[in-house]
Amino acid sequence: MTSTQATPYKSHAFDPDDSGEFLPARALGSLALGALLFVSGPARAEDSYRWLQATADGWQARAITQSDACPAAELDGRAVPMTPRARPGEHFAITVCAATIPKGTRSLTIAGAPLPAPPARVDKVLVLGDTGCRLNGIFLQDCNSSDAWPFRKIAETAARLAPDLVIHVGDYHYRETPCLPGMSGCAGSPHGDNWETWKADFFAPGDALLRAAPWALVRGNHEICRRAGQGWTRALSPLPLGETPLCVDREQAYRVDIADPTLFILDTTEAEERTVVGAQLPFLRSQLAIAKDAPGPVWYAFHKPIFSLFRSRIGETLGINETLAAAAHNGIPTAVQAILSGHLHAFEALSFRDDRPAQFVIGVGGTTMDPHIPANFDGATIGEATVERGRGVATTFGFATFERGDGEWLVTDYDAEAKPRLRCHMRGRQLDCE
Ligand SMILES: [Fe+2]
Structure with a gap:
């Protein structure tokens, strides 16, 4: 299923999404006039995200956590472990966790918080x-x-x-x-x-x-x-x-x-x-x-x-x-x-x-x-x-x-x-x- 061959990417000489060619004239944002604003500080210990997504192997619950342990999932009241999909690595001090969610599951929670079912x-x-x-x-x-x-x-x-x-x-x-x-x-x-x-x-x-x-x-x-x-x-x-x-x-x-x-x-x-x-x-x-x-x-x-x-x-x-x-x-x-x-x-x-x-x-x-x-x-x-x-x-x-x-x-x-x-x-x- 997975192709690992190296693909010779051509540079996208013409790409409305990449080139900036089609951007509005005001390409530069506003100049600093006052205090700097920060929308994203350093990583917080409580960074935690969860969602349900389609994958090549059916529906999966995924979670991002900054602890090494994955949160627990509960499917129709039954505990199901989430397992690490990707462990912390260079530039990614997070664990990405996954659990397969069978179609027909009626209720789903991750660490006690509800997620939509398939x-x-x-x-x-x-x-x-x-x-x-x-x-x-x-x-x-x-x-x-x-x-x-x-x-x-x-x-x-x-x-x-x-x-x-x-x-x-x-x-x-x-x-x-x-x-x-x-x-x-x-x-x-x-x-x-x-x-x-x-x-x-x-x-x-x-x-x-x-x-x-x-x-x-x-x-x-x-x-x-x-x-x-x-x-x-x-x-x-x-x-x-x-x-x-x-x-x-x-x-x-x-x-x-x-x-x-x-x-x-x-x-x-x-x-x-x-x-x-x-x-x-x-x-x-x-x-x-x-x-x-x-x-x-x-x-x-x-x-x-x-x-x-x-x-x-x-x-x-x-x-x-x-x-x-x-x-x-x-x-x-x-x-x-x-x-x-x-x-x-x-x-x-x-x-x-x-x-x-x-x-x-x-x-x-x-x-x-x-x-x-x-x-x-x-x-x-x-x-x-x-x-x-x-x-x-x-x-x-x-x-x-x-x-x-x-x-x-x-x-x-x-x-x-x-x-x-x-x-x-x-x-x-x-x-x-x-
Ligand atoms: Fe694009």
């Missing part, structure tokens, strides 16, 4: 992505401001909506380089692939939502081995770990243990946008075909969309991932109804004139937004695809929900306060947007 039925799916606070060279987001970086607010709002399942479409960790001297907006922030940064960027602000619903977690291109791969591998990867937490370049697709829709999580983090990279095609083709024998409707969740749409500064229409499009050519099973992605920092909903799955982009969870997203791009051509319905919501942080209706799914893009911004009805692969 969902018996999924009628409301909440999707968010691209949630971390960008610190990359001179591109510095105001991590200390809940308006400039609202992931905590989004997680708390989303938790109140009580979804049956949360899907994070990838890119959790954005604090790669230090905040610069004199920048009050990000002063005091940790950076790098270590526990303090993972805590500040994801676990602490996401805690309310981690406790509120079961999660399925997509790997983003920020979580590749040479970026934040250690934290991903220890805490969030769906794969089992050996004695040492070894990051793997390509994680095999797996099915989330829910009945309808049939949901697969894929790792498309390496897929090169600008050119077709032949060496990546066999793996990506095998992943995109994973649902060939699965009952429909199938949803795929993976980080980089095949087709999205944004405009360059000189007005070109862009948004195809060339390698994924080549891998997907005649290769996506007809049972696949929808693809859920992030990567582009906007909300988009696309259906196509040719017979393709609907594509959603939900990269609005907190990191700096991408500009130049049209509100309506019906009829646009993106590579070999022609858009039937194309809708975008730019510069509005938030999340989306997919709610089961009568023969359809109602898809709503919300802002951080749960005000709806756009609503689409998905029937089969087609979208109808209000």
Whole structure:
């Protein structure tokens, strides 16, 4: 199941999520004018997080603790030990614990605190992505401001909506380089692939939502081995770990243990946008075909969309991932109804004139937004695809929900306060947007 081969990562010459090319002009946060703010101090003894997540081996409760001992889980009143998945190591003075939770479990507690049980039925799916606070060279987001970086607010709002399942479409960790001297907006922030940064960027602000619903977690291109791969591998990867937490370049697709829709999580983090990279095609083709024998409707969740749409500064229409499009050519099973992605920092909903799955982009969870997203791009051509319905919501942080209706799914893009911004009805692969 686990590929450990070294993958020759091409540098992403063109990547809306990486380059800063599409960031708003105000790349630098506000200058220091007063006292420094600290949102994340040194590790506290009581750091403790817990959640339920889908893995390649079914549902697992996971916990992070700063003691060597794992907390106790209780399933329907029966004590079940959690065992260490990753022990403390360099830059990660935490133990990550895990316990398998059989489907059908009705109640679950970790150290006496309740967690949601595996969902018996999924009628409301909440999707968010691209949630971390960008610190990359001179591109510095105001991590200390809940308006400039609202992931905590989004997680708390989303938790109140009580979804049956949360899907994070990838890119959790954005604090790669230090905040610069004199920048009050990000002063005091940790950076790098270590526990303090993972805590500040994801676990602490996401805690309310981690406790509120079961999660399925997509790997983003920020979580590749040479970026934040250690934290991903220890805490969030769906794969089992050996004695040492070894990051793997390509994680095999797996099915989330829910009945309808049939949901697969894929790792498309390496897929090169600008050119077709032949060496990546066999793996990506095998992943995109994973649902060939699965009952429909199938949803795929993976980080980089095949087709999205944004405009360059000189007005070109862009948004195809060339390698994924080549891998997907005649290769996506007809049972696949929808693809859920992030990567582009906007909300988009696309259906196509040719017979393709609907594509959603939900990269609005907190990191700096991408500009130049049209509100309506019906009829646009993106590579070999022609858009039937194309809708975008730019510069509005938030999340989306997919709610089961009568023969359809109602898809709503919300802002951080749960005000709806756009609503689409998905029937089969087609979208109808209000
Ligand atoms: Fe990304």
